[in-house]
Amino acid sequence: xxxxxxxxxxxxxxxxxxxxxxxxxxxxxxxxxxxxxxxxxxxxxxxxxxxxxxxxxxxxxxxxxxxxxxxxxxxxxxxxxxxxxxxxxxxxxxxxxxxxxxxxxxxxxxxxxxxxxxxxxxxxxxxxxxxxxxxxxxxxxxxxxxxxxxxxxxxxxxxxxxxxxxxxxxxxxxxxxxxxxxxxxxxxxxxxxxxxxxxxxxxxxxxxxxxxxxxxxxxxxxxxxxxxxxxxxxxxxxxxxxxxxxxxxxxxxxxxxxxxxxxxxxxxxxxxxxxxxxxxxxxxxxxxxxxxxxxxxxxxxxxxxxxxxxxxxxxxxxxxxxxxxxxxxxxxxxxxxxxxxxxxxxxxxxxxxxxxxxxxxxxxxxxxxxxxxxxxxxxxxxxxxxxxxxxxxxxxxxxxxxxxxxxxxxxxxxxxxxxxxxxxxxxxxxxxxxxxxxxxxxxxxxxxxxxxxxxxxxxxxxxxxxxxxxxxxxxxxxxxxxxxxxxxxxxxxxxxxxxxxxxxxxxxxxxxxxxxxxxxxxxxxxxxxxxxxxxxxxxxxxxxxxxxxxxxxxxxxxxxxxxxxxxxxxxxxxxxxxxxxxxxxxxxxxxxxxxxxxxxxxxxxxxxxxxxxxxxxxxxxxxxxxxxxxxxxxxxxxxxxxxxxxxxxxxxxxxxxxxxxxxxxxxxxxxxxxxxxxxxxxxxxxxxxxxxxxxxxxxxxxxxxxxxxxxxxxxxxxxxxxxxxxxxxxxxxxxxxxxxxxxxxxxxxxxxxxxxxxxxxxxxxxxxxxxxxxxxxxxxxxxxxxxxxxxxxxxxxxxxxxx
Numbered sequence: 001x002x003x004x005x006x007x008x009x010x011x012x013x014x015x016x017x018x019x020x021x022x023x024x025x026x027x028x029x030x031x032x033x034x035x036x037x038x039x040x041x042x043x044x045x046x047x048x049x050x051x052x053x054x055x056x057x058x059x060x061x062x063x064x065x066x067x068x069x070x071x072x073x074x075x076x077x078x079x080x081x082x083x084x085x086x087x088x089x090x091x092x093x094x095x096x097x098x099x100x101x102x103x104x105x106x107x108x109x110x111x112x113x114x115x116x117x118x119x120x121x122x123x124x125x126x127x128x129x130x131x132x133x134x135x136x137x138x139x140x141x142x143x144x145x146x147x148x149x150x151x152x153x154x155x156x157x158x159x160x161x162x163x164x165x166x167x168x169x170x171x172x173x174x175x176x177x178x179x180x181x182x183x184x185x186x187x188x189x190x191x192x193x194x195x196x197x198x199x200x201x202x203x204x205x206x207x208x209x210x211x212x213x214x215x216x217x218x219x220x221x222x223x224x225x226x227x228x229x230x231x232x233x234x235x236x237x238x239x240x241x242x243x244x245x246x247x248x249x250x251x252x253x254x255x256x257x258x259x260x261x262x263x264x265x266x267x268x269x270x271x272x273x274x275x276x277x278x279x280x281x282x283x284x285x286x287x288x289x290x291x292x293x294x295x296x297x298x299x300x301x302x303x304x305x306x307x308x309x310x311x312x313x314x315x316x317x318x319x320x321x322x323x324x325x326x327x328x329x330x331x332x333x334x335x336x337x338x339x340x341x342x343x344x345x346x347x348x349x350x351x352x353x354x355x356x357x358x359x360x361x362x363x364x365x366x367x368x369x370x371x372x373x374x375x376x377x378x379x380x381x382x383x384x385x386x387x388x389x390x391x392x393x394x395x396x397x398x399x400x401x402x403x404x405x406x407x408x409x410x411x412x413x414x415x416x417x418x419x420x421x422x423x424x425x426x427x428x429x430x431x432x433x434x435x436x437x438x439x440x441x442x443x444x445x446x447x448x449x450x451x452x453x454x455x456x457x458x459x460x461x462x463x464x465x466x467x468x469x470x471x472x473x474x475x476x477x478x479x480x481x482x483x484x485x486x487x488x489x490x491x492x493x494x495x496x497x498x499x500x501x502x503x504x505x506x507x508x509x510x511x512x513x514x515x516x517x518x519x520x521x522x523x524x525x526x527x528x529x530x531x532x533x534x535x536x537x538x539x540x541x542x543x544x545x546x547x548x549x550x551x552x553x554x555x556x557x558x559x560x561x562x563x564x565x566x567x568x569x570x571x572x573x574x575x576x577x578x579x580x581x582x583x584x585x586x587x588x589x590x591x592x593x594x595x596x597x598x599x600x601x602x603x604x605x606x607x608x609x610x611x612x613x614x615x616x617x618x619x620x621x622x623x624x625x626x627x628x629x630x631x632x633x634x635x636x637x638x639x640x641x642x643x644x645x646x647x648x649x650x651x652x653x654x655x656x657x658x659x660x661x662x663x664x665x666x667x668x669x670x671x672x673x674x675x676x677x678x679x680x681x682x683x684x685x686x687x688x689x690x691x692x693x694x695x696x697x698x699x700x701x702x703x704x705x706x707x708x709x710x711x712x713x714x715x716x717x718x719x720x721x722x723x724x725x726x727x728x729x730x731x732x733x734x735x736x737x738x739x740x741x742x743x744x745x746x747x748x749x750x751x752x753x754x755x756x757x758x759x760x761x762x763x764x765x766x767x768x769x770x771x772x773x774x775x776x777x778x779x780x781x782x783x784x785x786x787x788x789x790x791x792x793x794x795x796x797x798x799x800x801x802x803x
Contacts, residue, residue: 003754005718005745011731013495015482019454020461024475024523028465034070035459036450036500044071047442048078048362048416054441056384056417058367060426061446064503068364071418071444075319075362082317085360088309088411089113090347092302094269100306100347100408103263108312113263114305116253117270121300124274127245129282137241144237148230155219155226162215166208170216177216179209242278246271270303301348308332308352308411309359317361322354325370330354331379332391334405350408355380355389358415367421367429380417384439387413449497452489460485460498467506473513479526484508487533490730493698508532530733537579544581547574548703551584552710556648558584559677560708560717566590566669568759569680570646570661571704571719573696580696582703584680586647587658589665593789593796594639624663626687627752632783639789642666657694660685660722660752667756671781675759678717679747680704683725689752693724698731705735705744713738718745720755753779 022028033041040061047057061067087110093101105113131137156177160170169182180188194202250271257263280299311318322329332353336343354363371377383389388410419440421429426443429436450456461481468476476484488498488505499505509524511532516524519531550556558569570587573580629638644662660683668675682700683691694700701719708717721729726748738744749755753764756778765777773780 003747003749003758005739005747006726006729008736008740010726011729011736011739011746012733013452013486013489013730015457015485017457017461017478017482020458020478022461022478024477025461025465025468025481026475028462030466030469031459031462033073034066034446034500034502035463036456036498037065037067037070037446040067040444040446041070041074043442043444044074044418047418047444048075050442053384053387054439056440057419057442057444058426058429058440059418059420059444059446060423061420062422062448062501064501064507065446065448066500066502067444067446068420071420072319072321072364075364075418079319079361080316082361084314084316085309085311085318087111087307087311088352088356088359090306090308090350090408091266092304092347093409094273094302098406100350100406101262101266102308102409102411103266104260104412105263106258107314108310109258110305110307110310111312113257114307116257117303117305120249120253121303123249124245124281127249127281128242128278131241131245132238132282137237140237140241141234144230144233148226148233152223152226155222159212159216159219163212166212168205168208168212170212179212179216181205181209238278239275242275246274246278250274273302301346304348306348306350308350309356311360318358319362319364320354320358321364323366323369325354325365325376326373327375327379328353330370330373330376331383331389332356334391334408336405345405347406347408350391350406353389353391355383355413355415356411359389359411360414362416362418364418364420367419367425370419371425381435381439383413384417385435386410389413447500449492449494450500452485452494452496452498456498457485460488463502464505464509467502467509471506471510471513473509474516474522474524476509476512476524476529477526480512480524480529483526483529484512486730487529490698493696493728493730495730496727508536511536540577540579541581543574543576544579547581547583548706548710551707557586558707559586560711561714562677563674564677565672565674566665567677568661568665568668568675569677569704570658571680571682571700572658573699573703580699582696582700584704584707585649585658587644587661587665588647589642589644589662589669591640591642591666591669591785593792594641623659623685623687624666627663627685627689628666630687631689631779633786633790636787636790638786639792640670640786642669657682657684657696659683660691660755663752664756664759667752667778667782668760670785671760671778672785673760673762673778673781676716676761678708678714679720679759680718681720681755681759683720683722683749683755685752691722691724691749691751691755693722693728697721697725697728701729701746702732702735705738708744709734709738713743715743717743718747720747720749720758723748723750 020028040059044057044059047055057071059067059071084107087105087107089103089105089110090100091103093099103113156170159177163170163179167182168179169188171178171180171188181194183189183193194205197205250267254264254267257267277299327333328351330353332355333351334345335349335351336345337349338344354365365380370380379392390410391408417440429440464476464481464484467473484505485498487508489495491499491501491504508529509532512524512529513532515531515535516528519528521528547556551558559567560569566589568587570585572583572585574583624644628640632638644666646658661681663685664675664681680700682694682697684694685691701721704717704719708714729746735744739746747755747758749758753766756762756764760778763774763777765773765779767773767779773783
């Protein structure tokens with residue numbers, strides 16, 4: 001029974017926007033969300049609102065689907081309704097200088113604390129010298145010094161009085177204080193005169209001198225203690241004076257700050273340190289004047305405030321997008337500076353990471369970029385599990401003695417992380433990392449396509465208007481919008497669906513606007529959209545044109561007229577980057593009697609034999625064997641030697657979309673019925689002879705059409721496709737017009753029997769129960785040929801046995 005080709009209406013589904021009352025997109029209302037992604041957006045809303053550890057979100061979706069913008073838009077809107085995140089600052093730890101103390105402050109107070117501490121230091125630089133040079137301090141210091149001077153003099157006066165009572169005198173020499181006998185005039189007796197005294201008198205005086213010397217030694221032992229007391233009293237006076245100045249400044253800095261105990265404790269520690277190091281502000285103890293001070297960095301840096309994160313200008317919770325998630329950019333880093341051949345650092349050189357900035361809100365990261373950065377993925381997992389941010393270097397154990405570092409206190413973490421990736425990345429993480437499923441419990445799977453119906457056409461038209469208005473393009477008229485929708489269906493090769501990759505639609509609209517501007521159209525028309533699509537394809541079709549040229553010049557042999565036994569035009573799709581095009585290929589089959597053993601036939605796949613065929617292609621060839629074995633000669637061993645090949649294929653061949661084509665070539669070779677060369681074939685087949693759907697049907701049809709059109713359409717040319725692929729047809733206009741004119745045809749087949757009849761013009765023939773195929777049919781001739789092979793094989797074996 002003849003099989004009719006598809007009607008032109010089945011080759012391209014036009015968009016009907018009659019239910020919408022608009023002339024241009026300028027009249028349509030914008031959409032504030034992604035069209036057709038309700039399920040994915042619901043998952044994002046759930047993950048954003050769900051509390052509990054591990055309810056972070058993994059967003060799955062193709063590029064240009066608008067998922068980044070949609071998620072960022074929703075989270076930004078939600079974040080505005082949340083309380084603002086706290087500020088975090090690092091300050092000097094006066095108790096443990098090798099560490100840095102982290103302080104939590106209300107939003108905006110981090111910068112305020114930094115400003116106040118800077119003002120405090122500035123004020124003390126001006127106030128301290130004036131106070132210590134003032135009259136009040138000078139009088140107190142002189143009084144204190146006079147008091148201790150008098151106490152010291154009183155001690156030595158005791159020694160002098162005791163010496164005078166014994167007829168001796170206390171003399172101050174270059175060697176120190178000495179006790180000497182006196183003369184009649186009260187002056188010290190010269191040594192020669194003392195030596196001239198009688199021995200008894202000299203011994204008596206020496207004994208007296210020894211007694212006074214013991215008293216002098218006792219006083220000498222008290223002098224250092226008195227000096228210590230004096231210094232302590234001086235320091236106490238300095239601290240007392242400094243406390244008055246410092247307390248006034250500290251109280252001013254403290255006023256209005258939060259009563260958080262950690263902050264107040266640090267201010268108390270800063271107060272004590274300021275008093276202890278008051279000399280840094282211009283006062284120097286007279287006892288220290290002239291001493292060479294030890295080298296010391298900026299003495300005021302210890303009172304600075306390193307504002308790690310400030311949310312003073314942030315409305316609501318933060319939403320942070322980290323585009324380069326290195327370890328340092330993620331958890332922060334500690335910088336160093338070179339000084340005297342060493343690498344030094346301090347708390348002011350601590351730099352924040354994305355986790356710090358997003359703390360209290362949301363952090364968005366590209367999953368693939370994160371996994372390509374050393375140590376970043378493990379650091380993120382540690383932070384999420386521990387709910388703290390710990391700044392650390394990946395190779396701290398390898399640090400040299402010349403590098404001085406610090407250990408910042410960890411900061412508590414409360415953040416919702418959103419990872420973006422494709423399906424492959426998601427499945428890989430699920431399979432390879434057991435922590436992934438525990439930390440990212442919510443998947444937001446953005447679809448690549450959406451239904452193409454009246455409701456979605458309306459939303460898609462509004463989406464086109466949204467892009468047009470936000471991109472400030474020329475308005476699109478009704479026909480142009482319809483053409484954009486139709487192109488969206490072509491992008492997914494499905495007349496019942498439309499692409500959800502809004503970025504691709506936006507690209508076409510921009511190029512249509514470019515074409516319309518060149519044509520001086522105030523409103524973009526369908527022809528401008530067509531021109532934009534054509535220009536987009538033309539820029540990337542160099543290899544397609546070269547491939548077509550090789551066929552037209554017969555460098556690659558593809559016949560489009562006549563009929564040949566065992567030869568069929570197959571169709572494949574070549575994908576080069578973002579471009580895909582159909583390419584006809586000659587497929588041939590040769591047959592002969594099989595080996596000498598019963599059933600010793602073999603179907604040779606030449607592509608597999610030379611290791612050019614992939615596993616899917618090899619599977620398709622094995623299915624052919626199953627079809628032949630199950631369809632023909634059920635009671636007779638098949639003695640068939642056959643070979644199948646893609647002619648002039650010099651690269652790998654994979655996929656089973658040509659398995660039906662190979663079967664047609666094999667049936668033609670066995671039946672010796674020629675196949676029409678003006679018809680190309682695509683479709684896979686199962687063992688039951690049913691033709692199955694394939695991919696790239698539009699590109700395959702158009703690839704063969706271009707060859708036929710270039711040689712001249714005869715009306716006998718066309719393409720056979722699986723019936724399951726009819727809904728995938730969105731063919732370009734020249735193909736549809738040729739089919740309308742009857743110069744090109746497209747057939748949809750469901751079985752091999754239908755297909756072989758179209759290709760040969762001979763019915764396939766159906767076996768009646770218990771009977772053979774009807775005479776003259778393709779299947780009858782195939783079975784007769786196979787039976788003949790089997791009989792000759794038996795005769796051959798008998799002849800061999802007789803010999």
